[in-house]
Amino acid sequence: MRIDIITIFPDYFAPLELSLIGKARAAGILDIRLHDLRSWTHDRHNTVDDTPYGGGPGMVMKPEPWGEALDAVIGAGRATPDQGSSPDTPDGTPGPGAVPRLVVPTPSGTPFTQERARRLSEEPWLVFACGRYEGIDSRVAADAARRMPVEEVSIGDYVLAGGESATLVIVETVSRLLPGVLGNAESAVQDSFATGAMENLLEGPVYTKPAHWRGLEVPPVLLSGDHGAVDRWRRHEALRKTARNRPELLRALAEAGMAGLDRRD
């Protein structure tokens, strides 16, 4: 997967050199490219913002730098005369004719969920537009939508100062779903909101050695070697955690008959 991130704070993404994502980049599983939006400004102060039409507080990001940046970043992935126009190559990286999906974090976006992460993880090429100030001139997304899919996404019902931390969240959530990113020891399958018997339930408690620690014991069932009993215990604990922390999820599952609440085991 190729990921392009356009931002006025490229250094914000230093964490993408670390840990699983850093290893995935080194292994060629992820191709993450950072772009400083100010590279597409032409005035002495590298201006990227201006006052909002219609008045109001704060500043709005100007459309021109964004338009030029997206043209440059996406144009670089566009077919050249001597290449085919296959949208992506057999290994899933974008081919010369590919166009990316533009992801624009914004407080007014549609909710980012694990299911959406799963869908985005199947894309060969994502471009993230990290806004600041009061947001990006709305014509930027409208212009981009003329030539690529555009998704406005929100990671939660709170207001950040810009799109960078949301982009980090989305990139990490999506990247860990890519084959080869998580080692065998970790698996995205058992995540909260995963599919299967634990579908959309919160993860229950987890334990490791030592079995006794500061007078606190690991639940004996986890040491029993009885995998059936362990699975039943884990589902029960997931249901308890979900009922306690996210009762609305449980109600939805009960209505959909998906939590196996009616199971007798």
Ligand SMILES: N#Cc1c(-c2ccc3ccn(Cc4cccnc4)c3c2)n[nH]c1N
């Ligand atoms: N995803 C996401 C977000 C953001 C977010 C994302 C991009 C930008 C760019 C600018 N701002 C600041 C801003 C913009 C508008 C009004 N008020 C503040 C951002 C906030 N906040 N909360 C989320 N869940």
